[in-house]
Amino acid sequence: MKARLLWAWYGVLATLLGIGLAHLAAGLVDPASSPVLAVGSGVIDRTPTPMKEWAIRQFGSADKTILVGSVMAGVLLLAALAGVLARRRLAAGMGLLAVLVLVAGGAVLDRPSAEVVDLVPTLVALVVGPLALRLLATTDRKTHEGDGSRRTLLITIAAVSATAAVGGVAGRLIAAVKRRPEDITLPKPADPAPPFPRGLDDQVPGITPFRTSNGKFYRVDTRLDVPVVDSEDWTLTIDGDVDREVTLTFDDLLGMDLIERDITLTCVSNSVGGPYVGAARWLGVPLADVLAKAGIDGTKADQILSTDFDGMTISTPLDLATDGRDAMLAIGMNGKALPREHGFPVRMVIPGLYGFISATKWVTRLTLTTYDDQQAYWTERDWATDAPIKISARIDTPKALAQVDAGDVVVGGVAWAQERDGVAKVQVRIDGGAWTDAQPGPDGGNDYWRQWFYRWDGASSGSHRIAVRAVAGNGDAQTAVRAEPFPDGASGLHEFARHREVARKSPRNRPIRSTQHSE
Structure with a gap:
């Protein structure tokens, strides 16, 4: 033996x-x-x-x-x-x-x-x-x-x-040893984002930070290892049904007018109340400016087929990518060059669309074509081709199954409604009762999530059920109809029962502010 x-x-x-x-x-x-x-x-x-x-x-x-x-x-x-x-x-x-x-x-x-x-x-x-x-x-x-x-x-x-x-x-x-993100000096944006509001991070214990740090930002992709792409060797080719094929280098992008935007990204695999959502400040070149270099005014294409360094493809509806939203080829994230995990040197960021049809990392090619002529990786697997991010709200605190004291409790979390004039209202329901308006946190923009909190006065000990829903600025409300992530994103209300738990007293000597403050 x-x-x-x-x-x-x-x-x-x-x-x-x-x-x-x-x-x-x-x-x-x-x-x-x-x-x-x-x-x-x-x-x-x-x-x-x-x-x-x-x-x-x-x-x-x-x-x-x-x-x-x-x-x-x-x-x-x-x-x-x-x-x-x-x-x-x-x-x-x-x-x-x-x-x-x-x-x-x-x-x-x-x-x-x-x-x-x-x-x-x-x-x-x-x-x-x-x-x-x-x-x-x-x-x-x-x-x-x-x-x-x-x-x-x-x-x-x-x-x-x-x-x-x-x-x-x-x-x-x-x-x-190839050129690293930390070796890159990012130019100043020609169109900067407004001052960033101060969130409720230090006022509502347990709430998701208003800005997601690079190290905490979710990562969901098909790569088993973190790709190492050298920005000095990187190029982007725009081809297909365009007036002229164009190839750009990383330095070419650095020399173009850059925009800076606060945008929330969401993975289509995110379940209701799930963790695969993050919000950051992105720096990049408007996608429309890059496409204009190749000329697409007379194109018959209905999709942008984007390809990464290793041949992975993603389809983006052309009309949604060019409808005026802040679609970009991002080179920066939260004031630094993109981390390798998140697409260094260049990735796509298109607000309001799930990542599987918009957020190609390590992108090297944009091909103007039709869905009839070419299918991308997820399209071949029967995922939707048109997948706007659904309105959603999440409860961060108190946690399910947490053991706390009876009394006043603060319920809090985040909500998002990209490309629908942002989050206008968040409502909370306790034990199946009436929906009650929560207090929204500062506004980071229409494409950015919003923190919220609700003061639940005099909560008794025992079992309770808490639910939350969001209403967008354009009047659209979060649906209660439950759906799995496949094929176009999960839906339903984030709701959970609290068994054998009781509520936590909110600190009376520390009022929660809802006014906006710049960092």
Whole structure:
């Protein structure tokens, strides 16, 4: 039994060495060409939509980590089997490792933007993995046959382990030396946003901050690793049904007139009351100005097919992208260059539309075309093509299942109603009673969310049900009809029961202000 475990470990070590050096090669070629990431991306592409939605609900932003971990676990299990096979028949073990690598190579080539050079990491793994298994097997046999020392075997195992670790770390470091967001000096906007109001953050304990920091902003996309795109090499091509094809560099965008806007983004996978919504100050070039360089006045296109650095595509209805809203190609977020996680060097930001039809990160191409001629990633999976963000309100405090004291309680949260003249009113309902107006917080603009609070006087201990709804400035009210995120966003009221809980006293000596103050 011990011998089998040792040989299984040889298979795992050989595979880890192949993966580590392949990751190093990917850092030199293209981080996305890493065989493990390519296999993971292939799994994502072939996962049915209901299962994806389930994974997001269950694991949140950790879904990618769990997926990569699952892929690695499966690979290493098969690698252990290869090691056990090699004990009896070395060629069989080496062959199984080679098959694993070839499957990964197929996943690399299946990427939309794959080039022949992207196979280099796979070839490295194809050579290194089986040869490492052969080295370990040969050294082990010599040791047991008396032709080699146990010390030599241990040194060989240690050397393989160390090289695997160094290769993986070096691959990440090499990718990281490319031009970083912190190296970018952002120009001043030609059209700046107004002074930002002071929110209720320090007045309503537990409420969502009025501005979402870059580090806390949600991330939902199909990328398993954070892409490393060099802004010096980055270009944007505008083609398709345009007067002339245009290619812009990052410096070209920096030289154009920039706008600064406060905009709330929402993921279509967000459930009612869910966390996948954030609000930030964005800096970018108006999308209309970029499209004008290519000329679209006579276009017959009805969509903008945007493509990211690795071939991922998103469809945006052309009429919504050019109807006067502050659609932009963003280069800055909250006063800094875009973080890599959020699309550095350039991403799309279009207020009022769910991200899956508007918020392409790491964008490199805008193609004017029709839905009949070309379909994007989510369109092929039967998601909606026209998906305006639905009016919604969320309760942040008190939390469900929280244990608090009886008395006065402050209920608070955020609400959003982009492209509908903003949030005009938020209402709260206690225990199925009448809807009562809450106090809205400061106004950050029509495309920005709004904090709100409600003072619930004399709440008794026991079980209570709290619900909230928002009304937009144009008169549209949040619907109570429940719908799942697929295919065009969740709807319904955020409502929960409080069992065996009681309400919290609000601090009487600290009144809640609702006036606006600039930072």
